[in-house]
């Protein structure tokens with residue numbers, strides 16, 4: 457049986473950056489993924505600047521477009537555009553980003569095994585045994601980074617309290633849509649799907665078009681995607697690689713770590729409820745997880761439990777606000793849209809997206825009154841995020 461300080465299951469953004477951080481700190485690390493790389497993952501590929509700030513390695517080699525403006529529309533009617541001065545989002549393709557992060561993890565000293573599906577995890581008091589067809593490894597700690605459909609969270613008993621969104625997307629080449637219209641710009645379509653939105657994201661030679669919402673909206677998504685495409689002058693038939701995927705959203709009570717195991721990224725249900733983004737949370741959780749792992753490996757802590765409350769505390773206000781805005785958009789779309797379009801609120805949104813403030817609690821000054829109005833709308837919608845605030 458092979459032995460490592462840490463085994464990381466899953467080589468998405470969360471797993472590869474956790475492995476990178478641990479290997480760089482001198483730990484022996486095995487990173488396993490069932491897919492052979494390069495592999496794709498259904499995703500808009502939008503790296504907000506706050507996600508870029510959190511990434512421990514330079515991701516600029518795989519950036520295909522830089523977005524500095526956002527166009528928001530309600531029910532394919534009222535529209536506003538903001539930005540145009542500083543970058544907000546870097547656009548990549550997951551096939552390229554994830555291969556790049558995996559290579560960086562390997563370069564930092566991680567032992568990488570792709571094309572290997574983990575089939576079992578056995579917890580013991582002082583470590584974890586990881587099994588796959590034809591092999592096993594023993595490690596002092598396990599990082600579960602195997603995404604929305606992985607086995608770590610399930611087999612470790614961490615997932616009993618997740619809810620899910622679902623998203624559906626595809627790519628259209630610039631032969632069929634105008635690069636002048638979409639390049640450097642994100643288009644967000646609100647009001648169409650309960651619990652979500654539609655988007656058009658620019659890439660090097662195509663745009664990514666997609667939409668998401670509550671899981672029960674799944675059966676409607678193909679029809680809604682056709683409508684979204686038509687609004688942007690595209691035939692659904694010109695969309696390539698159409699696919700859907702789940703977005704896992706943790707509840708305040710969900711467990712993030714126990715004994716010698718923890719979960720990061722989508723395996724931990726860390727997708728933001730209003731934006732559907734998960735890469736910032738993937739990078740952030742990988743950072744907090746690697747700190748907790750290094751404490752255990754160095755004998756400074758006996759178990760990984762401190763990771764859970766630390767991460768939940770860092771994300772508490774963000775989750776409270778995001779769930780609130782999601783509730784307000786579902787219940788009062790027009791009023792919420794009207795408040796969001798004000799320049800003052802938009803400046804606050806830009807600062808959050810760029811990571812200049814870590815959450816809404818750090819936004820002061822003139823933005824407070826309209827943000828209070830949003831908070832009132834959220835409260836009138838049942839304040840769906842209140843339980844996170846105390847997490």
Ligand SMILES: Cc1cc2nc3c(=O)[nH]c(=O)nc-3n(C[C@H](O)[C@H](O)[C@H](O)COP(=O)(O)OP(=O)(O)OC[C@H]3O[C@@H](n4cnc5c(N)ncnc54)[C@H](O)[C@@H]3O)c2cc1C
Nearest residue numbers: 466468469470490499500502574602603623721722734735
């Ligand atoms: C349609 C859509 C659009 C999105 N758009 C954006 C966006 O624009 N920006 C953003 O920030 N977020 C976006 N997200 C969310 C984002 O894609 C996820 O939050 C992100 O991929 C999470 O990264 P991760 O590393 O946790 O998991 P993943 O990227 O899902 O990686 C998990 C890995 O685990 C591997 N694995 C699974 N099971 C096993 C096993 N048994 N053994 C070994 N390996 C296994 C998988 O092969 C995979 O490589 C979007 C999501 C969807 C569905």
